[in-house]
Amino acid sequence: MKLTLKIWRQKDRNDKGKIETYPIDNVSEHMSFLEMMDVLNEQLISEGKEPVAFDHDCREGICGMCSMFINGEAHGPDRGVTTCQLHMRKFNDGDTIYVEPFRAKGFPVIKDLVVDRTAFDRIQHAGGFISVNTSGNTQDANAIPIPKNDADKAFDAATCIGCGACVATCKNASAMLFVSAKVSQFALLPQGKVEAQQRVLNMVEQMDKEGFGNCTNTGACEIECPKGISLENIARMNREFLKAAVTAE
Amino acid sequence: MALTGLFLCVFLIGHLAGNLQLLKDGVEAKRAFNEYAHFMGTNIFIKVLSYLTYISILFHAIDGILLTVQNKKARPVKYAYEKPNTNSKWYSRSMAVLGTLILIFIVLHMQHFWYKMKVSSAPMALHTENMYQPRMVSQGVIEDTVVKVYYTTNGSYVPVSEVTVKGKEFYNNTEEQIKQIQNQYDPNYQPKGQNPKIGEGYKDLHSVVYAFFGHNKSDEGVTATDKTGLSANKYALPFVILYVVSMAVLAFHLMHGFASAFQSLGLNHRRYNKLIKITGTAFAIIVPLLFAIIPVVIYLTK
Numbered sequence: 236m237k238l239t240l241k242i243w244r245q246k247d248r249n250d251k252g253k254i255e256t257y258p259i260d261n262v263s264e265h266m267s268f269l270e271m272m273d274v275l276n277e278q279l280i281s282e283g284k285e286p287v288a289f290d291h292d293c294r295e296g297i298c299g300m301c302s303m304f305i306n307g308e309a310h311g312p313d314r315g316v317t318t319c320q321l322h323m324r325k326f327n328d329g330d331t332i333y334v335e336p337f338r339a340k341g342f343p344v345i346k347d348l349v350v351d352r353t354a355f356d357r358i359q360h361a362g363g364f365i366s367v368n369t370s371g372n373t374q375d376a377n378a379i380p381i382p383k384n385d386a387d388k389a390f391d392a393a394t395c396i397g398c399g400a401c402v403a404t405c406k407n408a409s410a411m412l413f414v415s416a417k418v419s420q421f422a423l424l425p426q427g428k429v430e431a432q433q434r435v436l437n438m439v440e441q442m443d444k445e446g447f448g449n450c451t452n453t454g455a456c457e458i459e460c461p462k463g464i465s466l467e468n469i470a471r472m473n474r475e476f477l478k479a480a481v482t483a484e
Numbered sequence: 485m486a487l488t489g490l491f492l493c494v495f496l497i498g499h500l501a502g503n504l505q506l507l508k509d510g511v512e513a514k515r516a517f518n519e520y521a522h523f524m525g526t527n528i529f530i531k532v533l534s535y536l537t538y539i540s541i542l543f544h545a546i547d548g549i550l551l552t553v554q555n556k557k558a559r560p561v562k563y564a565y566e567k568p569n570t571n572s573k574w575y576s577r578s579m580a581v582l583g584t585l586i587l588i589f590i591v592l593h594m595q596h597f598w599y600k601m602k603v604s605s606a607p608m609a610l611h612t613e614n615m616y617q618p619r620m621v622s623q624g625v626i627e628d629t630v631v632k633v634y635y636t637t638n639g640s641y642v643p644v645s646e647v648t649v650k651g652k653e654f655y656n657n658t659e660e661q662i663k664q665i666q667n668q669y670d671p672n673y674q675p676k677g678q679n680p681k682i683g684e685g686y687k688d689l690h691s692v693v694y695a696f697f698g699h700n701k702s703d704e705g706v707t708a709t710d711k712t713g714l715s716a717n718k719y720a721l722p723f724v725i726l727y728v729v730s731m732a733v734l735a736f737h738l739m740h741g742f743a744s745a746f747q748s749l750g751l752n753h754r755r756y757n758k759l760i761k762i763t764g765t766a767f768a769i770i771v772p773l774l775f776a777i778i779p780v781v782i783y784l785t786k
Contacts, residue, residue: 241564254564307567333565340558406568406577407555448558449551451579452744455571467752474750 299396401456407448636683698786
């Protein structure tokens with residue numbers, strides 16, 4: 236395959252950045268998108284140019300590092316996958332492909348396609364934890380009866396890998412899907428009840444502080460989420476938040 | 485946004501129920517509608533609801549603007565290439581624009597009807613009816629003559645020619661008659677206090693609406709030369725189009741807004757999601773459609 240890549244290049248946080256055009260040849264349709272980027276970087280290095288910086292780690296769709304906005308969609312045109320699982324067979328010979336970093340005030344660009352997603356870490360620190368007795372008589376989690384339905388929903392919420400595709404996709408750069416998944420995975424389980432009120436209030440407060448936008452329920456995040464996190468979680472967080480906002484002391 | 489939005493949905497149903505009465509024309513329907521409009525304008529409970537509605541519209545708009553500003557700030561650098569249609573509906577992303585259009589429409593709409601009815605000091609047409617009175621024209625020949633009468637809020641009729649009207653109040657004597665009394669008895673006679681008020685009329689909102697959307701000049705009771713000043717609107721067609729287009733805008737706003745309000749309030753449940761979605765879509769289509777039918781029908785029939 237022969238492709239024309241239009242890639243965002245930005246030297247550092249303060250650089251204004253711009254789109255550069257790179258032609259690339261001999262792309263196999265079996266390559267993943269990241270492998271294609273590797274080939275491009277080899278080519279750039281051999282030409283004596285600066286390779287394109289991009290995030291990646293596991294390359295099997297579970298780490299949530301690869302954060303590219305490809306041809307107008309987070310993680311590209313395929314559904315339920317991260318960029319590393321996106322294959323070049325989803326594109327056609329001769330295509331022009333735009334590759335941009337995730338765009339949000341909460342995700343400042345560090346270099347080229349690499350963005351700083353520590354805002355998500357700070358939101359997690361604000362409340363994404365539970366209190367567990369670690370003094371030697373920790374209760375076996377399996378000893379607490381939990382309805383299968385709740386356990387399934389909590390697990391589904393917990394599959395969120397924090398990749399930030401929801402923020403990147405949302406027209407408001409809202410982080411509601413991520414935060415709601417992190418709230419829901421605990422809100423559904425007895426272990427999460429202890430800090431439930433404070434958790435949702437603190438995490439939402441941190442989310443707002445980081446400069447993410449508001450949810451207007453367009454539903455784009457749910458469709459672009461590589462892990463299929465459901466909008467149900469956002470409603471659950473809204474419920475938890477309203478309850479806590481009204482009753483918290 | 486959700487609470488005010490849902491309250492405004494309820495308001496729409498009430499408003500629509502009132503408006504649908506406009507589809508009926510004729511003396512009875514006109515009187516029924518004007519009585520209804522009078523009730524809506526004077527009942528204390530309705531008054532409280534109307535102030536709640538004004539507050540809701542303002543809050544909904546201001547909150548919407550604030551949120552939109554925040555949301556724009558949340559993405560300072562835009563994408564060079566976007567494909568939003570692959571993951572969301574255009575109207576769900578355009579709520580601010582649709583809402584602004586609706587706000588412009590509300591301002592125009594209030595100027596067209598609400599302002600005339602409630603604020604303007606210009607006298608508004610009052611509800612009149614034609615009464616038929618038998619009169620002997622010559623020996624043994626009796627003919628019906630038409631007498632134009634005001635219908636008062638206490639259920640009586642007063643002939644238009646026999647009263648003076650201030651605002652919507654009727655006064656017994658015309659100034660001419662007072663002068664006559666003065667000349668007859670005592671040139672210095674001044675009527676004590678106020679000229680007695682004998683009743684109040686109904687503002688003729690029905691005819692105002694018909695004159696606004698109707699394109700034929702002559703209409704029973706309402707003509708270009710009517711002293712109430714009502715005449716058919718030269719711009720009836722553009723206004724009918726404006727109203728229909730505005731209702732289409734409202735339909736798309738509701739198409740997203742109705743179900744979205746439930747989600748924002750956390751009312752999402754697998755058993756009821758489909759019901760909310762279907763109700764929202766039906767509401768978004770049926771309510772604006774029924775609103776839009778009214779000016780079209782009036783335009784085509786009047």
